[in-house]
Amino acid sequence: MTAPLIGSIEVLAFDIFGTTVDWRASIAEHVRAVAADRGAELDAGAFADAWRDHYLPSMALVRSGSLPWTSLDELHRRSLDELLDQFAVASSFDEAARRRLVRAWHDLRPWPEAGAGLERLRSGYVTVALSNGGFALLTRLVKKAGLRFDAILSAELARQYKPSPEPYQTAARLLDVQPERILMVASHNWDLAGARQAGLRTAFVERAGEKGPLRQADRPGGEAEIVAADFLDLATKLGC
Amino acid sequence: MTAPLIGSIEVLAFDIFGTTVDWRASIAEHVRAVAADRGAELDAGAFADAWRDHYLPSMALVRSGSLPWTSLDELHRRSLDELLDQFAVASSFDEAARRRLVRAWHDLRPWPEAGAGLERLRSGYVTVALSNGGFALLTRLVKKAGLRFDAILSAELARQYKPSPEPYQTAARLLDVQPERILMVASHNWDLAGARQAGLRTAFVERAGEKGPLRQADRPGGEAEIVAADFLDLATKLGC
Numbered sequence: 001m002t003a004p005l006i007g008s009i010e011v012l013a014f015d016i017f018g019t020t021v022d023w024r025a026s027i028a029e030h031v032r033a034v035a036a037d038r039g040a041e042l043d044a045g046a047f048a049d050a051w052r053d054h055y056l057p058s059m060a061l062v063r064s065g066s067l068p069w070t071s072l073d074e075l076h077r078r079s080l081d082e083l084l085d086q087f088a089v090a091s092s093f094d095e096a097a098r099r100r101l102v103r104a105w106h107d108l109r110p111w112p113e114a115g116a117g118l119e120r121l122r123s124g125y126v127t128v129a130l131s132n133g134g135f136a137l138l139t140r141l142v143k144k145a146g147l148r149f150d151a152i153l154s155a156e157l158a159r160q161y162k163p164s165p166e167p168y169q170t171a172a173r174l175l176d177v178q179p180e181r182i183l184m185v186a187s188h189n190w191d192l193a194g195a196r197q198a199g200l201r202t203a204f205v206e207r208a209g210e211k212g213p214l215r216q217a218d219r220p221g222g223e224a225e226i227v228a229a230d231f232l233d234l235a236t237k238l239g240c
Numbered sequence: 241m242t243a244p245l246i247g248s249i250e251v252l253a254f255d256i257f258g259t260t261v262d263w264r265a266s267i268a269e270h271v272r273a274v275a276a277d278r279g280a281e282l283d284a285g286a287f288a289d290a291w292r293d294h295y296l297p298s299m300a301l302v303r304s305g306s307l308p309w310t311s312l313d314e315l316h317r318r319s320l321d322e323l324l325d326q327f328a329v330a331s332s333f334d335e336a337a338r339r340r341l342v343r344a345w346h347d348l349r350p351w352p353e354a355g356a357g358l359e360r361l362r363s364g365y366v367t368v369a370l371s372n373g374g375f376a377l378l379t380r381l382v383k384k385a386g387l388r389f390d391a392i393l394s395a396e397l398a399r400q401y402k403p404s405p406e407p408y409q410t411a412a413r414l415l416d417v418q419p420e421r422i423l424m425v426a427s428h429n430w431d432l433a434g435a436r437q438a439g440l441r442t443a444f445v446e447r448a449g450e451k452g453p454l455r456q457a458d459r460p461g462g463e464a465e466i467v468a469a470d471f472l473d474l475a476t477k478l479g480c
Contacts, residue, residue, distance in 0.1 A: 122383075126379060126380070126383060128379075134416070135391070135414040135415065135416075136414060136415050136416035136417075138391075139366060139368075139390055139391045139415065140366070142390070143362075143366060143390045148388065150379055150382070150383045150392075151375070151379045151391070151392040152390075152391040152392070156414070157397065157414075174375040174376060174396070174397075175375070175376050175379065176374070176375075176376035177376075
């Protein structure tokens with residue numbers, strides 16, 4: 001069937017939100033800060049969860065063709081405006097506050113071992129970010145988080161969102177490698193399923209706290225050819 | 241007229257061939273090694289110069305529309321095939337040798353201070369590679385050379401070569417900044433002229449040895465708003 005995984009992999013493509021950075025704690029913190037600043041009463045954790053609940057559905061509108069290509073920043077803004085209404089705090093958040101919240105997604109804390117794990121993995125593989133975040137968002141986020149990838153790739157370069165095949169295929173084309181020489185690293189089964197369908201290999205990294213205390217994080221599913229506890233464990237499993 | 245340069249710049253975009261890496265010495269060395277391997281008599285330095293002489297004319301065919309988008313690897317291969325005929329050594333270079341030579345452009349030595357200069361510049365600015373080299377070429381070259389940029393950008397993302405405006409404009413769009421907040425750093429006046437025309441700011445870095453002993457390197461021309469002796473000098477001039 002498929003070739004042995006180690007030895008055939010040249011590129012590691014990392015999902016970012018949840019896999020590499022702790023979006024939930026970071027967004028809750030930003031929401032808390034902006035709400036305090038504006039004197040609004042808001043459960044920041046629940047708000048972060050609700051915002052992220054819009055994530056896949058908002059991109060599905062682009063994936064289905066109901067919306068033309070729309071950047072993640074714009075999708076975040078649309079869902080933010082809706083949610084501020086739903087949480088009955090719209091009047092407390094002016095334009096500047098809303099912009100600040102959309103930009104919060106450019107500034108998310110990495111998981112504690114992510115930087116060290118990426119350094120080890122870079123020694124044996126070409127490492128790239130491959131996220132639904134925009135190119136500018138990812139470039140700023142990765143820089144601010146002090147992480148190092150060999151290149152930034154984004155769904156924006158394909159003008160289509162994961163798990164549609166185009167972002168994975170565009171990564172293979174731009175890196176001039178066969179899809180089966182790319183290992184997609186993610187903590188979400190939907191991402192690995194999309195990668196698999198586009199011909200990539202798959203590694204699941206467990207991020208039990210990814211969705212915070214109120215939601216259940218993904219458990220490794222049938223799409224994962226490797227399961228790792230974190231990036232350091234992945235490095236060990238990939239011989240770095 | 242134009243805004244003061246320092247303070248208005250957010251992104252530094254670096255040309256690669258000649259500006260960041262010593263293509264001439266590196267290519268001559270690769271040519272020497274492959275020729276020795278194949279028992280061919282060849283003046284490697286002169287061959288490197290002749291190969292590079294095809295660089296702008298080959299891209300001009302794409303820029304004028306005479307050729308559809310063609311990757312730099314393919315353009316290098318076309319001019320290589322021609323030159324091996326002209327140097328009367330075509331029979332010594334089989335397919336594998338030619339592929340090895342095209343790939344030589346993925347493996348070029350950085351100028352001695354480039355890595356240290358980039359590290360200093362990263363502390364104050366978003367730093368990106370912006371070259372006519374392909375995305376895969378640049379990703380491999382930068383990794384092998386041990387250099388660090390915040391992101392790799394390539395003319396390939398615009399499917400048009402510098403100094404046409406598209407690569408510069410695509411960089412601004414993908415990084416979500418106004419063109420005038422990008423400083424193009426190059427050792428070639430043609431590149432700075434193109435950048436200027438697309439609305440970017442410009443810095444000339446002197447690389448006196450860039451074209452080897454047989455050719456004259458560019459001297460800073462009227463397009464340069466800053467002139468620096470090397471990347472460390474640029475860092476000092478930009479306050480890093």
